Amino acid sequence: MISVKDLYFSYTKKPFIEQVNFEVESGEIFGFLGPSGAGKSTLQKILTGLITTYSGSVKVNGTEVKQRKNSFYEQIGVDFEFPSLYEKLTGRANLRFFNSLYQKQGDVETLLASVGLLADADKKVADYSKGMKSRLNFIKAILHDPDILFLDEPTSGLDPSNARLMKDMILKEKAKGKTIILTTHNMFDATELCDRVAFIVDGKIKALDAPHNLIMSKGATKITYTYAQNGKEKIEHISLRKTSEDELLSRLLKDNQLLSIHSSEPTLNDIFVELTGRHLQ
Amino acid sequence: MRIKALLKGDISFQYKYGFYFLYIFFSAIYIGLLFTLPESWRGEAALLMIFTDPAALGLYFMGAIILLEKSERVLDSIAISPVKPVEYVLSKLLSISIISTVVGILIGMAGGVISNVFYFCAGVFLGSFLFSAVGLIIAANIPTLNAFIIATIPASFFISVPAIAYLFGVKKAWMILHPGVSMIELCTSGQNALPALLVLIAWTALLFLLSSQVVRRMLLSVGGVKL
Numbered sequence: 312m313i314s315v316k317d318l319y320f321s322y323t324k325k326p327f328i329e330q331v332n333f334e335v336e337s338g339e340i341f342g343f344l345g346p347s348g349a350g351k352s353t354l355q356k357i358l359t360g361l362i363t364t365y366s367g368s369v370k371v372n373g374t375e376v377k378q379r380k381n382s383f384y385e386q387i388g389v390d391f392e393f394p395s396l397y398e399k400l401t402g403r404a405n406l407r408f409f410n411s412l413y414q415k416q417g418d419v420e421t422l423l424a425s426v427g428l429l430a431d432a433d434k435k436v437a438d439y440s441k442g443m444k445s446r447l448n449f450i451k452a453i454l455h456d457p458d459i460l461f462l463d464e465p466t467s468g469l470d471p472s473n474a475r476l477m478k479d480m481i482l483k484e485k486a487k488g489k490t491i492i493l494t495t496h497n498m499f500d501a502t503e504l505c506d507r508v509a510f511i512v513d514g515k516i517k518a519l520d521a522p523h524n525l526i527m528s529k530g531a532t533k534i535t536y537t538y539a540q541n542g543k544e545k546i547e548h549i550s551l552r553k554t555s556e557d558e559l560l561s562r563l564l565k566d567n568q569l570l571s572i573h574s575s576e577p578t579l580n581d582i583f584v585e586l587t588g589r590h591l592q
Numbered sequence: 593m594r595i596k597a598l599l600k601g602d603i604s605f606q607y608k609y610g611f612y613f614l615y616i617f618f619s620a621i622y623i624g625l626l627f628t629l630p631e632s633w634r635g636e637a638a639l640l641m642i643f644t645d646p647a648a649l650g651l652y653f654m655g656a657i658i659l660l661e662k663s664e665r666v667l668d669s670i671a672i673s674p675v676k677p678v679e680y681v682l683s684k685l686l687s688i689s690i691i692s693t694v695v696g697i698l699i700g701m702a703g704g705v706i707s708n709v710f711y712f713c714a715g716v717f718l719g720s721f722l723f724s725a726v727g728l729i730i731a732a733n734i735p736t737l738n739a740f741i742i743a744t745i746p747a748s749f750f751i752s753v754p755a756i757a758y759l760f761g762v763k764k765a766w767m768i769l770h771p772g773v774s775m776i777e778l779c780t781s782g783q784n785a786l787p788a789l790l791v792l793i794a795w796t797a798l799l800f801l802l803s804s805q806v807v808r809r810m811l812l813s814v815g816g817v818k819l
Contacts, residue, residue, distance in 0.1 A: 381675065397605060
């Protein structure tokens with residue numbers, strides 16, 4: 312669905328995106344994960360044809376992006392980080408207008424209902440909450456039933472309940488077979504939603520794999536236990552794979568002297584820091 | 593029929609954002625003013641008002657529309673839609689030109705200056721189209737309303753001064769090569785109305801092509817790259 316080969320791009324004389332290569336399969340959720348300024352949004356702009364002055368090859372749905380025609384946008388949908396809507400028009404009027412720009416047009420009423428905005432459809436967008444604007448912006452991106460959906464920080468600034476709604480909407484699109492490119496610096500979203508993620512730092516891909524594989528390849532699950540010794544609480548950490556070799560743990564278990572025991576997996580953020588030396592947030 | 597959809601959207605946008613109210617407001621003031629003037633002045637005063645209506649209002653309204661769309665990030669949505677720059681420009685310019693022509697006819701009727709309906713309507717419509725294109729070109733390259741207003745001063749001066757001079761008696765045949773003068777010549781159905789029509793069509797076509805190029809660059813600049 313998407314094929315990027317030897318991509319290079321620069322805003323100035325200094326390279327900004329360098330030697331980027333990856334492919335995205337149809338029906339996959341692919342995440343660009345990285346800190347602010349790493350090049351994620353620039354990559355998305357290249358993929359969506361907003362930047363065409365790149366070198367290398369970027370093919371989206373079989374089209375070399377720098378040679379795209381306007382019909383290219385019938386096949387892709389883009390949900391920007393910030394709402395891009397007429398604030399003084401109602402939610403319904405906004406959707407009807409943007410819907411009318413496409414050959415394949417969606418059912419505005421059904422889409423409004425699907426995100427719980429039908430009752431507020433005649434309110435001006437300026438009167439919408441941030442969560443409502445985000446939901447409206449999302450369904451604006453899928454009005455024309457695009458094959459590929461580009462989402463830029465879709466849960467950014469949303470409260471947990473609206474973030475959940477947004478993630479459910481994304482998963483619903485995946486269930487329909489859509490290919491989704493997700494740009495985020497939120498490791499939890501990436502872990503939950505993405506089939507594969509690319510770690511982007513300084514315009515380069517530092518790692519690319521399924522979140523689970525990245526976690527398992529670098530960090531084994533650890534066990535942390537505490538026990539009392541000479542009236543003081545002591546703490547020990549061991550790898551899950553080495554529990555049978557830990558004589559202290561065996562003895563504490565046998566004598567029922569453990570105060571606590573926990574297992575913990577590293578997060579995608581831990582792996583990101585380990586691989587790139589940078590923090591996501 | 594994307595142009596029809598765009599035009600409908602632009603008219604709806606201009607209505608909701610109060611641009612039509614401003615047109616009605618200014619037209620009412622213009623027409624009211626006309627009737628306070630001595631009858632012998634009305635013809636020239638009406639033409640001056642018609643000239644400033646599409647020229648000044650079209651230019652400033654178009655600037656305001658573009659700056660509003662920029663501030664609400666609507667251009668981001670347009671840039672990733674199938675809308676072509678030429679369609680975007682055509683719709684914007686038509687939407688302003690249509691309302692300007694209606695307002696121009698009302699003022700023209702009140703001032704009793706419409707001697708040839710075709711030339712008069714063509715003059716107002718093409719003049720408005722052209723001056724709105726100038727507003728669009730300026731607004732596309734400018735981030736704030738204050739900067740826009742300053743940037744329009746030389747354009748307004750270039751458009752208005754020769755046209756007003758022509759209206760009030762400085763009449764040389766070669767002056768109809770100027771777009772503002774050709775508009776006045778058309779609206780008054782002067783003896784050079786036909787060449788003036790051709791001149792105004794040429795200017796309008798040129799400014800339309802130029803504004804389409806400018807909008808193409810503006811939409812691509814959503815990606816952060818200046819071409």
